[in-house]
Amino acid sequence: MSAPGFTGAGLDRADHLRLDAERLADMMANGDARLLRLAELDPVLDEEGRLAWGPLEGEQDCLFLGLDEGAPLFAPLVRTGMLGQRAWSVFRILAMMSPKDAAIWGAARSVNEWHNRHLFCGICGAATAIFRAGWGRKCPGCGAEHFPRVDPVVIMLAEHEGRVLLGRQPQYPAGRYSALAGFVEPGESVEEAVARELMEEAGLVVGDVRYVASQPWPFPGSLMIACIGRAESDVLRLDPTELEDGFWATRDEVLAALAGDSAARFLAPPPLAIANTLLTRWSEGG
């Protein structure tokens, strides 16, 4: 079964070491310790197409990613002016990377972006400082502890009599269609968010929402929660502010798109996107 993109890092995150200053210092001095190389927030690859790592050289501000078969891995924490920007070029690099490397880089990217957005305390406004080996910031003014946030997003297929709803946003590459998606709001369950989004974006009433899979999405820090909801009818009322087009795809149409068939009715979402996993699982009858 295909694993969603940005999963499978396989590191021992060793949370119990994050507050242990002595053991952290030992690990940073360890000859096996490695520091991820980044270009701003983008991945840097070596000649073999793997993530590039270097030695630690007295860095103060770094993120302890975890232990990889005992070797401590760190990522630099960098100030960047690239916040919220997602150059499409990064997907060309990601397409060359192994799932494990993409997952490790994704975590480093998300935490870096979070630090850049939380330089000041949201409660008292004082400048915050890194703690927990990069997995938090602490405010010296009021003592508040801030932790990297993850924003839940539902991404879903509405299903009706053997077909699924796909939609297209204006900024997508030509021909691409994907699952509909939206942020979970405070006070909602995943199932309620799926039902609301399908009503808002497509005018559909759905019941029987089922969970399929999830993935971290590092632009900047979402958790994509993939679901399928059964629609009571196939009459669409698309919201033109969200979608420029939408249609019900048959299983054969989905299979052709996933196979990259040049005659396919639409261009499938890229393999790293969980929409691709969701369509694959649905097409396999999952």
Ligand SMILES: [Zn+2]
């Ligand atoms: Zn504060």
